[in-house]
Amino acid sequence: MQESTLVRPVEERSSPFAVEMREICKAWPGVIANDHVNLQVRKGEIHALVGENGAGKSTLMNILYGLIHPDSGEILINGQPAHIGGPRDAMHLGIGMVHQHFMLIPPLTVAENIILGREPGGLGGGLNLKKARTDIRALSEQYGLPIDPDARIEDLSVGLQQRVEILKVLARGADILIMDEPTGVLTPQETYELFGVIRGLVAQGKTVIFITHKLREVLDLTDNITVLRRGKNAGTLVTRETNQKEIARLMVGREVLLRVNKKPAEPGPVVLHVENVHADSDLGLEVLHGASFDVHAGEILGIAGVEGNGQTELVEAVTGMRHLTSGTITIAKVRDGKQEVNTDITGLSAREKRKMGLAHIPEDRRGSGLVLPESIEDNSILGRQRWPEFSWSQVVLLLNKISSWAKRLVTDFDVRTPSIEVPVRALSGGNQQKVIIARELACNPEALVASQPTRGVDIGAIEFIHRRLIEQRDAGKAVLLISAELDEIRSLSDRIAVMYEGNIVDIVGPDATEEQLGILMTGGHPEHSEK
Numbered sequence: 001m002q003e004s005t006l007v008r009p010v011e012e013r014s015s016p017f018a019v020e021m022r023e024i025c026k027a028w029p030g031v032i033a034n035d036h037v038n039l040q041v042r043k044g045e046i047h048a049l050v051g052e053n054g055a056g057k058s059t060l061m062n063i064l065y066g067l068i069h070p071d072s073g074e075i076l077i078n079g080q081p082a083h084i085g086g087p088r089d090a091m092h093l094g095i096g097m098v099h100q101h102f103m104l105i106p107p108l109t110v111a112e113n114i115i116l117g118r119e120p121g122g123l124g125g126g127l128n129l130k131k132a133r134t135d136i137r138a139l140s141e142q143y144g145l146p147i148d149p150d151a152r153i154e155d156l157s158v159g160l161q162q163r164v165e166i167l168k169v170l171a172r173g174a175d176i177l178i179m180d181e182p183t184g185v186l187t188p189q190e191t192y193e194l195f196g197v198i199r200g201l202v203a204q205g206k207t208v209i210f211i212t213h214k215l216r217e218v219l220d221l222t223d224n225i226t227v228l229r230r231g232k233n234a235g236t237l238v239t240r241e242t243n244q245k246e247i248a249r250l251m252v253g254r255e256v257l258l259r260v261n262k263k264p265a266e267p268g269p270v271v272l273h274v275e276n277v278h279a280d281s282d283l284g285l286e287v288l289h290g291a292s293f294d295v296h297a298g299e300i301l302g303i304a305g306v307e308g309n310g311q312t313e314l315v316e317a318v319t320g321m322r323h324l325t326s327g328t329i330t331i332a333k334v335r336d337g338k339q340e341v342n343t344d345i346t347g348l349s350a351r352e353k354r355k356m357g358l359a360h361i362p363e364d365r366r367g368s369g370l371v372l373p374e375s376i377e378d379n380s381i382l383g384r385q386r387w388p389e390f391s392w393s394q395v396v397l398l399l400n401k402i403s404s405w406a407k408r409l410v411t412d413f414d415v416r417t418p419s420i421e422v423p424v425r426a427l428s429g430g431n432q433q434k435v436i437i438a439r440e441l442a443c444n445p446e447a448l449v450a451s452q453p454t455r456g457v458d459i460g461a462i463e464f465i466h467r468r469l470i471e472q473r474d475a476g477k478a479v480l481l482i483s484a485e486l487d488e489i490r491s492l493s494d495r496i497a498v499m500y501e502g503n504i505v506d507i508v509g510p511d512a513t514e515e516q517l518g519i520l521m522t523g524g525h526p527e528h529s530e531k
């Protein structure tokens with residue numbers, strides 16, 4: 001993807017601003033999300049908007065799209081002052097937003113979704129499905145976004161659903177596309193394809209504002225970068241004149257360790273034993289075909305695999321969220337380097353497994369990790385309400401205990417929030433993830449299952465989370481790490497189990513190359529693998 005770093009001719013770089021946001025201010029209760037923020041995006045460029053979780057990126061983009069009203073500040077679109085009272089105004093100004101969480105209706109077709117909410121006078125007009133189909137085909141062709149207009153959204157992969165979102169925005173006549181972490185939900189292949197699409201869009205005169213936490217993507221794809229830090233401008237950079245280290249420093253305000261520092265593992269006895277596990281998918285088809293592995297005390301076992309090869313179901317089976325059709329799972333307590341008790345936890349519920357010492361950082365933090373409308377305080381004891389230390393026998397004592405517990409987690413894990421009463425919905429993605437990690441680690445587990453632990457979180461938080469996982473390992477815990485990021489798997493794991501078509505096909509050492517792993521992940525057999 002190296003050739004992709006765009007070096008634009010000078011004339012083009014000095015083209016007029018498509019978007020100019022001046023001195024934008026927006027305060028939420030207890031936090032200033034945008035504090036006199038400025039953003040200048042030239043027509044026809046890919047502009048990266050980066051910053052730590054909670055830096056104010058989504059707030060700024062929601063203001064540009066009219067979803068939030070700024071307290072003060074000025075917006076100019078194509079050099080003209082603009083009043084953006086709502087998304088309808090934004091659309092009229094040619095601004096479109098590709099949301100992080102798709103806004104599509106799953107049982108409807110692509111064409112029906114694109115028609116819905118379309119502005120009269122836009123593509124096709126009215127509810128003429130036939131015309132819509134033709135127009136979608138034309139747009140697909142023009143921008144290199146092939147899609148079947150009659151496919152149902154629920155039958156499409158995440159990558160294709162995103163394609164529909166992009167088409168929807170284009171069909172409404174958008175010239176300026178805001179993309180809020182579009183790669184967060186994509187596989188590496190889908191990301192690669194998306195980059196091709198984005199390059200095609202700007203080649204045809206569109207302007208793209210691209211929010212991401214992945215600095216490699218910033219360097220590969222964008223032309224200029226605006227960095228926000230704690231609600232303020234931290235800097236603007238020309239992509240081809242900068243590097244990961246400089247961007248990271250601007251984002252976080254200090255040097256960030258981009259590689260993981262760790263000493264060699266000192267593995268002890270087996271803590272988590274998974275043997276010959278079979279389980280069915282939601283549709284009743286077998287997805288796990290006898291997966292087996294052990295995780296030892298004091299080691300991180302990484303699971304690598306192309307997404308969709310049973311990793312999600314494996315995590316659910318191990319943590320008690322999916323029924324096993326056969327197989328065995330045991331967890332052992334290890335004290336002073338020796339196994340004390342070994343318990344069969346195969347058929348236990350998630351709550352019972354947690355009680356036996358199995359902690360879980362779930363993949364889907366918004367769905368199964370947190371209760372979004374509830375406070376940090378309430379979320380900090382989620383799954384532990386029935387534990388003896390939180391007994392209801394002395395209510396006042398109990399409330400004080402929960403409050404000081406939540407405060408401690410917030411301090412220890414650097415959760416950026418004005419107070420513990422704040423609903424977790426109002427926290428940024430990375431801070432939500434920290435609440436889950438704090439809660440799970442604070443119960444001193446024997447084994448930790450960490451599923452996509454750094455998805456959607458910023459580099460400062462990634463460094464923090466990686467350090468915590470290694471601390472768990474060094475404290476003699478067994479850590480099972482599932483991640484779609486091969487770099488993350490390779491830098492953290494002491495051994496790497498490769499998953500392919502519902503099975504663990506091999507377990508290799510930490511020095512396996514990306515290429516060797518890639519071959520295993522696609523069903524091949526490289527020569528150098530060690531059990």
Ligand SMILES: Nc1ncnc2c1ncn2[C@@H]1O[C@H](COP(=O)(O)OP(=O)(O)OP(=O)(O)O)[C@@H](O)[C@H]1O
Pocket residue numbers: 028029031032033051052053054055056057058059060416426427428429430431458
């Ligand atoms: N609706 C809201 N109510 C209260 N506070 C909010 C709301 N939306 C955002 N905030 C707060 O405003 C600040 C900026 O949040 P914002 O979502 O803009 O950050 P971000 O840079 O997009 O973060 P992330 O990378 O995690 O998505 C955070 O402190 C967040 O908790």
